Amino acid sequence: xxxxxxxxxxxxxxxxxxxxxxxxxxxxxxxxxxxxxxxxxxxxxxxxxxxxxxxxxxxxxxxxxxxxxxxxxxxxxxxxxxxxxxxxxxxxxxxxxxxxxxxxxxxxxxxx
Numbered sequence: 001x002x003x004x005x006x007x008x009x010x011x012x013x014x015x016x017x018x019x020x021x022x023x024x025x026x027x028x029x030x031x032x033x034x035x036x037x038x039x040x041x042x043x044x045x046x047x048x049x050x051x052x053x054x055x056x057x058x059x060x061x062x063x064x065x066x067x068x069x070x071x072x073x074x075x076x077x078x079x080x081x082x083x084x085x086x087x088x089x090x091x092x093x094x095x096x097x098x099x100x101x102x103x104x105x106x107x108x109x110x111x112x
Contacts, residue, residue, distance in 0.1 A: 024063050024102050033066040034058040036095035040070070043083040067099035075103050 038054035041047065047054075058066055070078055070092075077096025080089045 024105065029063055029098060029102070030059065030066065032091065032095050033063070033070065033099060036092045037066065037069045039084060039088050039092065040078075040081045043081070045083070063102055067102040070096055070099040071103060075100065 034055050037058040038051050041054050042049065042051040058069060061069075072078060077093075077100050080092035080096070084092050
């Protein structure tokens with residue numbers, strides 16, 4: 001009997017338990033990390049996936065997972081993408097710093 005695919009995303013909570021969610025920046029942090037991820041992977045020259053879809057796919061994740069989208073495997077913030085300038089570049093630098101903090105603190109609290 002064939003089995004249908006199960007969308008695991010609906011079983012993964014986007015929020016960490018309190019107080020961890022609030023300590024890491026809450027909804028503002030979710031928005032910043034998802035925005036920078038979408039900015040990074042969707043250059044203005046075009047991309048096969050729309051910016052809104054990139055944002056939405058990252059926004060599904062908890063903060064600790066979103067943070068990893070902007071870090072190297074060693075936990076260091078990726079440099080801002082070459083195509084980011086002005087406010088977008090500053091936002092990417094701030095998000096990298098936040099991602100490093102979220103990951104570091106997540107390890108300390110055992111939620112990373």
